[in-house]
Amino acid sequence: MTERGEATRQRLLDAAAAVFSERGYARATTKEIARAAAVSEGTIYRHFADKKELFGAAFIGRNASNAVAITGLPNLAGTKSVRENLQFLMRAIEDIEANVAPLQAAMSSDAELARSLFSEAPQGEGGAPRITPLQPLAAYLAAEQKLGRVRADVDAADAAFALFAIPFTAVTSRRLARAAGLTAEVDMMGALDVVLRGLEPSQA
Amino acid sequence: MTERGEATRQRLLDAAAAVFSERGYARATTKEIARAAAVSEGTIYRHFADKKELFGAAFIGRNASNAVAITGLPNLAGTKSVRENLQFLMRAIEDIEANVAPLQAAMSSDAELARSLFSEAPQGEGGAPRITPLQPLAAYLAAEQKLGRVRADVDAADAAFALFAIPFTAVTSRRLARAAGLTAEVDMMGALDVVLRGLEPSQA
Amino acid sequence: MTERGEATRQRLLDAAAAVFSERGYARATTKEIARAAAVSEGTIYRHFADKKELFGAAFIGRNASNAVAITGLPNLAGTKSVRENLQFLMRAIEDIEANVAPLQAAMSSDAELARSLFSEAPQGEGGAPRITPLQPLAAYLAAEQKLGRVRADVDAADAAFALFAIPFTAVTSRRLARAAGLTAEVDMMGALDVVLRGLEPSQA
Amino acid sequence: MTERGEATRQRLLDAAAAVFSERGYARATTKEIARAAAVSEGTIYRHFADKKELFGAAFIGRNASNAVAITGLPNLAGTKSVRENLQFLMRAIEDIEANVAPLQAAMSSDAELARSLFSEAPQGEGGAPRITPLQPLAAYLAAEQKLGRVRADVDAADAAFALFAIPFTAVTSRRLARAAGLTAEVDMMGALDVVLRGLEPSQA
DNA sequence: GATGAATGAGTATTCATTCAT
DNA sequence: TATGAATGAATACTCATTCAT
Known part of the structure; x- marks a missing residue:
């Protein structure tokens, strides 16, 4: 692939992610994506077999860059306070979801699309088609349990x-509200504090 | 409207809810909805102005029947145990969301649809475009706080x-997983117990 | 046919003439005609085989009533002045055309419709599918020629x-102009005077 | 626009004029126009926003080419005989009308179409939505009046x-007759002679 | 590699017509 | 006789995809 080709491909991926997020999979037209990437419509098909593959590539890209962001997080155990760490994690997850959710939504309401995407895509060894923040989060909590900063008698998962x-x-509610032209005020941190109270080791 | 007409309309609403849930708004075709309702395509337009209105009606219908299901719940306060009540509520919310979520997803990935739907629809006095289980849930908790069965120092909301x-x-994860042809095992009750621990009044 | 049926039929004919004139044949819907006649759509088909027949019936009706209006006109010969008579005739023709023209226009731009209409309709003995003011007009002029009030050396036809x-x-121009939202000022009488000058017997 | 594209566009315009003339606006289908132009239906929409625009373009095209044909005519004044000139003009107008009239008829029976067409189209400075042979004709007559070859005491307009x-x-009658599967014999030149007699300067 | 013209299957919607009541 | 629910063929228009240049 020439350098020019590579650049075009990247521009297409960015444009696709933007348009798919905005319009959903079905309403996103190849014409609009091409225009957003400043290429002709035909060019899309030099880089991707079809619209579905373009969507998949854009989705994977987002997902992968998120994976990097989370993986390291369990190491936080023992640093600062549990509350601070969880607040940080919460924001991180918020960002990640805000990134992936629109694409996920596009998929979730189109069963065929999702199936064909996952059946073709090279799945990770765990078979997890999507990197979820759940595992790193559980790992972090388990680590804190070992350090005695989180009650030992709760299930980390x-x-x-x-x-x-x-x-x-929170992210999903906001998306729905925004779609309807409203705004949803959500106090994530207040809810976190409620859960935290159940995690604190007894002060005996 | 004759009796026959009324029946047809209802069949269309059910078929629409099913197809929209499965395919999303854009991919759901009037042809398929008609076939699912066992009527001709033209019949749709005797009952609904257009596809958008059909979707809206199906959505409102589901939403309304859910509203009925939730409204009475706060009265549970003081009966049985808090844990049992919350487990019951959790299942109820699960049912409701399983019902509405697919339609909501169909909407959320189509910003234009959502906007036009909510701007035209006659909104309730609260202006809430969707009945959310949040308020009844908060009301229930506040009632239990008055009874001393839930810690007073947490914010009910x-x-x-x-x-x-x-x-x-849980519902959303399952939907995504199912869409991808996978199964997601989610232990709602385990998670509930974690939160519950933060709500119990101190055993002084 | 019962009295009620007859009344309904007449209401349909009037409504049809109005709607066909306003919208043209193709854009006129049976739904709108039914509404204009304050009957249900199905009722149309108890009185007319199909839309085409309804159009034909409405058209024939108009045409027939016009025929009556013109037939007597040749008798004017010898009364008043030729100029006054022709001015009167001109206005009469104007009224007639204004009446029939819209229906004619609807037909003229739809070859199939016209053909099927005339091939089925019971044609007059002259085979003339439409009563034209031309013959009575020529008859009037011939009569005036005999009286010496119109030059003998012009062909009456x-x-x-x-x-x-x-x-x-004049009528057609006005229709076109009106369709375009404009107004066409036409001086019919001025044009008549020009022609009249060619008809006056030489003042030798 | 590539050369190929330009050719396709022209083919579409010709096909559209033909089909609209034959069927009228409403009954002319995009499918038939496409077939007549030997392109696919979708191609229409690469060249024209919608059916209305296609009609407008076809109409304007015809109109414009006619404008060219007429504009020069007033210069005939003084050449040959008035009679010969008017016979020539009559045939010219006949051709023009035969060209435009069908499209005009298609429009006149569809008020909405006409209005939307003229309200959007960039009108000439005179605001005239259609080039009419009336003005050039009046100009020619006025010129002949100056030369004394036409009576001075008639209004040129x-x-x-x-x-x-x-x-x-004549053109319109023939169209109607043809639509009905008949033939209308019309002697334009005879009628011209009648009018001419009113225009000749007195042989004093 | 890229373009843009062309394609054709597919979509929502309309409407004359039929039919059960 | 009249109604209005139901039909289904037809219509304008869209859009992912192909192909000649």
């Missing part, structure tokens, strides 16, 4: 889910 | 959000 | 055509 | 109208 649900729900 | 996030996230 | 063309063109 | 009405009515 359950707690991770309760925590993850907060930014996930 | 924050706690409600933390709780609501659990079934909401 | 040619003169009739030249005269008929004036109100015909 | 009135005379122009009387003359114009002849070929206009």
Whole structure:
């Protein structure tokens, strides 16, 4: 692939991510993506087999860059306070979801698309088609349990889910509200504090 | 409207909800909806002005029947145990979301649709375009706080959000997984127990 | 046919003439005609085989009533002045054309419609599918020639055509202008005077 | 636009004029126009925004080429005989009308179309939505009046109208007759002679 | 590599017509 | 006789995809 070709491809990926997020998969037209990437429509097909593949490539790209962002997080265990760390994690998850959610939404409401995407895509060894913040989060909590900064008698996976649900729900609610032209005020941190109270080791 | 007409209309609403859930708004074709309702395509337009209105009607219908299901829930306060009640609520919310979420997803990836739907629809006095289980949930918690069965020093709204996030996230995750042809095992009740621990009044 | 049926039929004919004139044949919908006649759509088909037949019936009706209006006109010969009579005739033709023209226009731009209409309709003995003011006009002029009030050396048919063309063109121009949202000022009487000058017997 | 594109566009314009003339605006289908132009239906929309625009372009095209044909005519004044010139003009107008009239008829029976067409189209400075042979005809007559070859005491505009009405009515009558599967014999030249007699300067 | 013209299958919607009541 | 629900063929228009240049 020449340098020029590579650049065009990248421009197409960016344009595609933007347009798919804005319009959803079905309403996004190749024409609009081409225009956003400042190339002709035909050019898309030199780089991607079809629209579906273009979507997949854009989605994977986003997902991958997010994976990098989270993986390192368990190492936070023991530093600062648990509360500070979780607040940080919450914001991180919020960012990630805000990034991936629109593409995910586009997929979730189109069963065929999702199926064909995952059946063709090279899946990771765990078979996880999508990098989820759940595992790193559970790992972090488990680490803190070892350090005695989180109650030992809670299931780390359950707690991770309760925590993850907060930014996930916040992001999704906001998306829905925005789509309807409204604004949804969500106090993620207040909800976090409620959960935190259940994680604190007893002050005996 | 004759009895026959009324029946047809209802069949169309059910078919529409099913197809929109499965395919999303854009990919759902009037042809398929008609076939699912066992009527001709033209019949759709005797009952609804256009596809958008059909979607809106299906959505409102689902939403309304859910509203009924939730409204009474705050009265549970004081009965049984808090844990049992919340488990019950969690399942109820799960059902509701499983019902509405697909339609909401269909909408969320189509900003224009959502906007036109909410701008035209006669909004309730609260202006809430969608009945959310959040308020009844918060009301229930506040009632339990008065009874001393829930810690008084947590914000009922924050706690409600933390709780609501659990079934909401569970449902959505499952949808995504199913769309991809996978299965997501989610332990809602485990996560609930974590949050519950933060709500119990101190055992002084 | 019952009295009620007859009344309904007449209401349909009037409504049809109005709607066909306003919208043209193709854009006129049976739905709109039914509404204008304050009957249900299905009722149309109890009285007419199809839309085409309804159009034909409405058209024939108009045409027939016009025929009555013109037939007597040749008897004017010898009364008043030729100029006054022709001015009167001109206005009469104008009214007639204004009446029939819209229906004719609807037909003229739809070859199939016209053909099927005339091939099926019971044609007059002269085979003339449409009563034209040309013959009565020529008859009137011939009569005046006999009386010496119109030059004998012009062909009555040619003169009739030249005269008929004036109100015909005036009406049509106005229709076109009105369709375009403009107004066309046409001085029919001025044009008539020009032609008249060619008809006056030489003042030797 | 590439050369190939330009050729396709022209083919579409010709096909459109033909089909619109034959069927009228509403009954002319994009499918038939495409077939007549030997292109696919989609191609129409690469060249024209919609059916209305295609019609407008076809109409304007015809109109414009006619404008060229007429503009020079007033210069005939003084050459040959008035009679010969008017016979020539009559045939010219006949041709022009035969060209434009069908499209005009297609429009006149569709008020909405006409209005939207003229309200959007860039109108000439005179605001005239259609080039009419009336003005050049009046100009020619006025010139002949100056030369003493036409009576000075007739209004040139009135005379122009009387003359114009002849070929206009002839063309329209023929169209109606043809639509009905009949033939209308019209002697334009006879009618012209009648009018001419009113224009000749007195042989004093 | 890139363009833009062309394609044709597919979509929502309309409307004359039929039919059960 | 009249109604209005239902039909289904037809229509304008869209859009992912192909292809000649």
